[in-house]
Amino acid sequence: MPFNRAALVAEAHESIRRGSKSFAAASRLFDRETRERVWLLYAWCRACDDIADEQDHGGMSTPGKLDPESRLATIRTLTELAMAGEATGSPAFDALGQLMRETPITPAMVEDVLAGFALDAAEWRPRSETDMLRYCYHVAGAVGVMMAAVMGVPADDEDTLDRACDLGIAFQLANIVRDVWEDDANGRCYLPVEWLVEADIPPGEITKPHYRHALVPQVARACAMAREYEASARVGAAKLAFRQRWAVLSAAGIYGGIAREVERLGAHAWDHRARVSMPQKLRLIAGAFFEAKREPVPAPIPRPSRRELAGLSSSRT
Structure with a gap:
């Protein structure tokens, strides 16, 4: 039934x-x-x-x-x-x-998310920075687009959907930097191979103690990218109804807080799983309430954008 x-x-x-x-x-x-x-x-x-x-x-x-x-x-x-x-x-x-x-969720939106599961099923790993962002797009940015549709954003509001995607990408970058050790234990690495080569970290050696300090600057690069995508998403949130805007800004602060904590801890970021404590979450939620009442700080849509990443994925299928 x-x-x-x-x-x-x-x-x-x-x-x-x-x-x-x-x-x-x-x-x-x-x-x-x-x-x-x-x-x-x-x-x-x-x-x-x-x-x-x-x-x-x-x-x-x-x-x-x-x-x-x-x-x-x-x-x-x-x-x-x-x-x-x-x-x-x-x-x-x-x-x-x-x-x-x-809601205005379309089959194409769903397919973009399923493409992320296909990448994992194929044990695909990012070689370049663009590859990493392509992965983030499918496993999280595309979910951000669906989330925008859930909030009533129409399928033809490209700018708002772009920025909703940016928030998902920021979330996934936070996941990647937080879960370096956990992913490695499962035979995965979502930091670009090219970054690790630049840092002289051999394949499969990313969590070896003597490479931890070389890893920190590469993780900081991902955290900086996450901030750019998060800033873009905060602009898009201004187009939502107040309670939706408040919730989105709260989530942005909480997930952004994970990446910021990883960056703050440096070489000690993986001694324990980085988290945002409940008091911190409450402060971020309160701050998001007041932010939701103000005009957003202008921020460009980062490159590659949602439509560029979607086009790149289509060209590789």
Whole structure:
């Protein structure tokens, strides 16, 4: 039997509560309709992540017998059923179908996100800075575009969608610098190979103690890029309704705080997982309230932009 909307929202709320304290905190600032839609989008993204990585809300679960390509096929099949308006048997995927009935999310937006899972399934790694940003675009920037659609931004408002994408890219850059050690343990590295070559860090040696100080400047480069994309996103937030703007600016501050903490700690950034404490989150949320009342500080859209990254990805498929 298909899930009704109330059941989908309840399942999605539980998913975001378990999976992301930062997003859960920021989502409380939205009006009820937007908040519920944000939860529904999060639930689909979280379920895709968990299938791709054989996890349960980011935590390890019992590994299955499916190879990465088969897991990707599962994600695609369930997503396509949801987009077609069919019941999938999974509340997280049915949540996407519900969203597509309520918001201007398009199949192309969904496909851009799925392309990120395809990159991971192929064990793709960035060689250049542009490669890294292309990856950030698919796994997070494209989600930012969907989030904007959830907030009612029309598909033809290119500037606002560009800046929503920029916020997702900033978030993913924060994830990359925070998770260097964790990713390495899983055989992954999302810092560009060219950066590591410049720093004389051999392949597979990124977390060796004697290379830690050489790694710090490369991580600082990614943090500087994250600030540029975050600044652009803050301009785009000004076009949203007040409560939406407040929530987006709060999330920007919280995730930006992760990158800033990594940069501040330097060579000690990976002694423990960098976090933003609850008192810090509350201060950032309060600061975002007042920022939401002011005109934004002008900032350009960084290059490459959403449309440039999307075009680059299309040319490589």
